[in-house]
Amino acid sequence: MRVYLKEGIKGDKENFKVVHHLETKSLTEYDDRFFKGMRVRCDSLEEGGLYIEIDDVLGAVPSSIADFVEFFSIQTTIYYVKEETLRDSGIYKLGAATGTVEKHGRPNEISLEIKIRGDNLEDVRNLYLKIRDGKIMPFDSWETKQAVSNLATNFIRKLTNRIFKKH
Numbered sequence: 644m645r646v647y648l649k650e651g652i653k654g655d656k657e658n659f660k661v662v663h664h665l666e667t668k669s670l671t672e673y674d675d676r677f678f679k680g681m682r683v684r685c686d687s688l689e690e691g692g693l694y695i696e697i698d699d700v701l702g703a704v705p706s707s708i709a710d711f712v713e714f715f716s717i718q719t720t721i722y723y724v725k726e727e728t729l730r731d732s733g734i735y736k737l738g739a740a741t742g743t744v745e746k747h748g749r750p751n752e753i754s755l756e757i758k759i760r761g762d763n764l765e766d767v768r769n770l771y772l773k774i775r776d777g778k779i780m781p782f783d784s785w786e787t788k789q790a791v792s793n794l795a796t797n798f799i800r801k802l803t804n805r806i807f808k809k810h
């Protein structure tokens with residue numbers, strides 16, 4: 644689970660530290676970031692959002708960072724899901740948490756990608772657990788057959804009429 648921190652922590656000179664490294668063998672340079680002694684990572688997918696990784700979805704979030712939390716996120720992939728444990732692709736909602744489930748792979752080798760985000764830790768955790776346990780349905784299912792809009796239908800009808808119009 645990722646705990647995203649407010650952008651303002653960079654200005655907290657007392658608690659936000661950057662340690663610069665230079666690997667002499669490979670001539671590689673990189674920075675490690677720390678906030679209140681915890682390693683902070685940078686996520687390019689969240690436009691450079693800074694986060695602290697919590698190993699366990701049910702793990703404790705340190706109280707020392709509670710005032711600096713922007714939102715919580717869970718991103719995981721479950722590989723080779725059995726038919727009876729497949730979940731519907733779509734958008735799921737629970738309280739202040741929103742998530743998506745996407746299916747990837749071939750038949751008999753389907754994986755589920757689950758992404759959840761919200762500003763309430765319990766809602767994020769509960770939505771994740773309900774999806775895993777199959778105890779919630781998508782708010783917006785991606786499993787339904789796509790409907791053709793009237794605009795597209797009219798366009799196709801006009802185009803067909805022009806192509807096959809008798810002179």
